[in-house]
Amino acid sequence: MKKVVKFGGSSLADAQQFKKVINIIKSDPSRQFIVTSAPGKRYPGDIKVTDLLITYANAVITHKPTENIIDQIFKRYSQIGNEFNVDEAILLDIKQKLLKLQETNFPDNKYLMAAFKAHGERLNAELFAACLNKMKIAARFVDPSEAGILLTDDPDSATVLEKTYENLKKLQFGNEKLVFPGFFGFTEEGLLVTFSRGGSDITGSILARGLKADLYENFTDVDVIYAANPQVVDRPAPIEKLTYREMRELSYAGFTVFNDEAIIPAIQGKIPINVKNTNHPEAKGTLIVSEKGFTPKHKVTGIASSKRFAALYLHRYLLNKEVGFTLKILQILYKYGISYEHMPSGIDDLTIIFDKKQLTDELTKKVCADIKAAVHPDALEWIDDYAIIMVVGEGMRTKVGVIENIIEPLAKNKIAIHMINQGASRISIMIGTRAADADNAVVNIYNNFFKSEAHSKI
Amino acid sequence: MKKVVKFGGSSLADAQQFKKVINIIKSDPSRQFIVTSAPGKRYPGDIKVTDLLITYANAVITHKPTENIIDQIFKRYSQIGNEFNVDEAILLDIKQKLLKLQETNFPDNKYLMAAFKAHGERLNAELFAACLNKMKIAARFVDPSEAGILLTDDPDSATVLEKTYENLKKLQFGNEKLVFPGFFGFTEEGLLVTFSRGGSDITGSILARGLKADLYENFTDVDVIYAANPQVVDRPAPIEKLTYREMRELSYAGFTVFNDEAIIPAIQGKIPINVKNTNHPEAKGTLIVSEKGFTPKHKVTGIASSKRFAALYLHRYLLNKEVGFTLKILQILYKYGISYEHMPSGIDDLTIIFDKKQLTDELTKKVCADIKAAVHPDALEWIDDYAIIMVVGEGMRTKVGVIENIIEPLAKNKIAIHMINQGASRISIMIGTRAADADNAVVNIYNNFFKSEAHSKI
Structure with missing residues (x-):
């Protein structure tokens, strides 16, 4: 049994959440392949790290001072790192990578923006691997360049190339946990490009297919997927199980719990997806499966x-x-x-x-x-x-x-x-x-x- | 009050039908502009003149003998002509025109086919004008070349050019009836081209717009347009009145009583269309009107x-x-x-x-x-x-x-x-x-x- 587990931004927003996630990983040894998002909001009104990185990128583009915003971003990581007592070297590396971004040359501002945004996930994966090690769980960070995640040359809306799946077959690993940053990959020319927003779901799905996982667990901050948007309908019914294509059609028209495009690699690899809640991991969540053998309970899902x-x-x-x-x-x-x-x-x-x-x-x-x-x-x-x-x-x-x-x-x-x-x-x-x-x-x-x-x- | 009146193929299939049509024209002096189809079927199993002309055209294309088929076509006209005692010269002219067709050079077989088919209407209009004269009704044949009916260069599916309407404004006439053959016109280079099948309806509609008629009467062989195909639904309800666009949508999906494209010039000229029965002219028929001021009687027409x-x-x-x-x-x-x-x-x-x-x-x-x-x-x-x-x-x-x-x-x-x-x-x-x-x-x-x-x- 092999599982790919992906954690959303709110699941990795602070040290508190990191601990929940580590417990989830500990509780099931088959959770070997981990995909991280960038740290999300810790409380209503908080700013996501990805949005801070966009501010940073815009400051660089418009030649404004960057010191404060870099500090603000770094603090999000160092607060978590310090809580876990990770080595100073790890935090120093994160700081260096943040500083280095503004000195790098990019073909144009679209690639610049892609690289800045991607660091939300990249640095979080690096930090998370270090935290796991601190908790005596063997783990290592795997960059998309090592995994061979090759994407089309669309800086902010790339799609996966088939070669990725051949590359993933060749990935070398033992029993350690592998921590992949979500959301980005590289073009064949080696340029960093990202999926559309919410793209960590896509990375998880690609890994699930490429690594032939038995299940793709997608941890977010809701217990289940509801039959309608809870902000529109009062206490809508939960969906226990639905098919890939039902999910795909619902995602298309606004069900943002799971990314629209992320369903496709899972379909291709015939890997069931389980949407679960980091804050309530014992809840069964919603299972997304193939339509073969699926018996619908209701007329409308x-x-x-x-x-x-x-x-x-x-x-x-x-x-x-x-x-x-x-x-x-x-x-x-x-x-x-x-x-x-x-x-x-x-x-x-x-x-x-x-x-x-x-x-x-x-x-x-x-x-x-x-x-x-x-x-x-x-x-x-x-x-x-x-x-x-x-x-x-x-x-x-x-x-x-x-x-x-x-x-x-x-x-x-x-x-x-x-x-x-x-x-x-x-x-x-x-x-x-x-x-x-x-x-x-x-x-x-x-x-x-x-x-x-x-x-x-x- | 000016009316364009168009008669379908079954309304002009033989001398008997010619007489009915002449009575219809006599009964209302405002019926000045007449559009003829080619003689249609006289009885179930009969062959329409247009189909005979197609056989003739194919014989010419494949270098087969044509004498019999020409005789067969000519007979349809001469039988009617003789019944009305029209001058021998008219019938001779019809015979000559039929014979001449096979000696004419065409750019290709599509234009050849168009010219052959168009003669069904052309010769019938000529004959009909002669019959009217014999009945002491002043009338003359007007060829589309005289009227200036200019069409796009699509031999079997031409559409009208806007210039046609300017040309029609300049058409010279007195109080005599003008008899136009339906179904065809000429390209700007002078090549004969036809509308798609059923195109005499289109000619009538173009004339109604161009000659600023008050009403376009379309005589066919049904009392009314029914709410569904009578061959599919048992005794469907008659439609007394419907709008242009209702008719257009119904024509598109199989209501063949009135040609799909023929509605457009009538809409553009704001001319109401009255579909009536040659064999039962006292029936009110179906009126096709603008949606302005139209109050629908039923949900579905x-x-x-x-x-x-x-x-x-x-x-x-x-x-x-x-x-x-x-x-x-x-x-x-x-x-x-x-x-x-x-x-x-x-x-x-x-x-x-x-x-x-x-x-x-x-x-x-x-x-x-x-x-x-x-x-x-x-x-x-x-x-x-x-x-x-x-x-x-x-x-x-x-x-x-x-x-x-x-x-x-x-x-x-x-x-x-x-x-x-x-x-x-x-x-x-x-x-x-x-x-x-x-x-x-x-x-x-x-x-x-x-x-x-x-x-x-x-």
Whole structure:
């Protein structure tokens, strides 16, 4: 039995949390491969180390003094290190690495930012290995360069290259714990690049696949994954078990407990994922498994919503008669390096839904102007506050009449639906609304499925 | 008051029908602009003149004897002409034009085919004008070249150029009836090209806009447009009035009574369309109007379905993260001159729906192979029997809970839904099913809306 265990930022925020994590590792010898995040918030209002590192990077870019911010970052590590009595040499090394960052040359500020941010995880892994040693647990820090984690050349949104898995097969180790920093890797040219934010989950998943783990335990600060966002729905039902693809669809639309992209290596390696709570490790957590042999308990497993979208609506007669209409539009998007999310169409209209993350007001204006000039639409409208709601459940494949129960509460509450899209996977229904309507929609859909199922038990 | 009146093929199939049409024209002096189709079927099993002309064209292309087929075509016209005692010179001219076709040089066989087919309408318009004159009604034949009907250079699927409308403004005429052949026009280089099949409706609509008619009467062989295909649903409800865009969405998915593209010039010119029956001209028919001031009587106006589609299903992880994924696919389609109809997507999957008309088995194989090579999907599936069902109604915009009534009967009858798409227009819901399920789906949706509304009247 081999396990990869990943700890989130709040699980490694201070010495107190380090101790909890060490106890978790001690309690199960199969927890050999450990992935660390950067120290997170210790209390509400605290600043995450990653955010401190961004401040540091910006100071360097704008030639501002850096002494204070370096001190502030170092203190986060030294406070933990001192509590564990780690060797002075370790803390000195951490200080040196922090200082060295500002003297390093980077190809451009994107790579600079990537390297600065990555040090949150990197230094934390180094410190954590030292703490384990102090607690008489054999452990060593493994840098992604040693492990051979090779990524695409996208400084802040890299994806893993297949070669990584061959490299991981060759990794040499004995019975000691291996502590990997999450979130980053290197390009084939040796440049440090990071995954998108929350990328430590991805590192854990890659290691689980590459090291052929039996289980990937993902420790965070919630007992379970809930069927809806607890900030939107009052005391939502816990999810004991769900499938990879259910998780993936839910992550896409705002379930941030587990990173969207992190599911893929686990699927490829057929490794179950257990989301657990560092502060409550005896709780079973939520298990994410393959759909093979999975029997859904409910019609709907979860309801997610995300307000991160914008949409472009185009209308032109005989739109879908013209070969190359959409091609022209996609070429414009490609020119500006913009990907789209979905493109539902009617007879004479087309809506293109974007992740707003990639957009600025200026870029939006340029794209709209270029599209107007290229395809001469009869109408063009930019919708800046677009939300996507995903209603997800393996149970939807076999049970009939699910969609009525999704649409009915929205209709009753006069929530305008801009798009309904049932994909080929048939385990989800995607609904587009105005951002302002999204929470209300989730609550009403949730109540219709979960409250009525609760009633039927009585 | 000015009217454009168009007569379909069955309305002009023989002398008997010619007489009915002449009575219709006589009964209302505002019916000044007449558009003719080619003579259609006189009885079940008869061959339409257009199909005879295709046989003639193919004989010429393959260097087969043409004498018999020319005789057969000519007979259709001469039988009518003789019944009206038209001058021998007219019939001789028709014969000469038929004979001349095989001696004309065309840029390629597509233009040849267009010119041959167009003669069905052209000769019928000439003959009809002569018959009107024989009945002491002043009339003259107007060729599209005289009217200035300019089309794009697509031999069998041309669309109208805006210049046409300027040309029509300049057309000289007095009080005589003008008889225009439907279905074709000329490119700016003077080549004869046709609309897609059923294109006489388009000619009528273009003339109605260009000549600023008050009404466009479209005479065919049904009393009204029904809320569903009478071959699928038993005695469907008649539609008294519907909007342009309702008609357009219904035409798209198989309501062939009125041509899909023909609605657009009427919309642009704000000209109401009245679909009427040549064999029953006193019936009010169906009126197609602007949505301004239109009050829908029912939630749903009509339910159409078309089995003319095929679909390509693609699955790949992180599909929508990649800038340019769909672009690569559309470039391949563009290379082969293929347009797509709809492209619904999930998180990691994409379905591309095609009109099968443009596809051959060979082309499909090439497209699939090219897409596989270009984007390396995890899964690729070709679905050759795809149907689209359109449930259309202006009433859906304001009334809630419509979609439940669409989905519920499908769920009850265990009809698998491959796609649900509510477009931005919000007057229609598009549903994708296997072709084999389409009729059953239409019947069930129809019954749910129309039978329950009938009940509620009691």
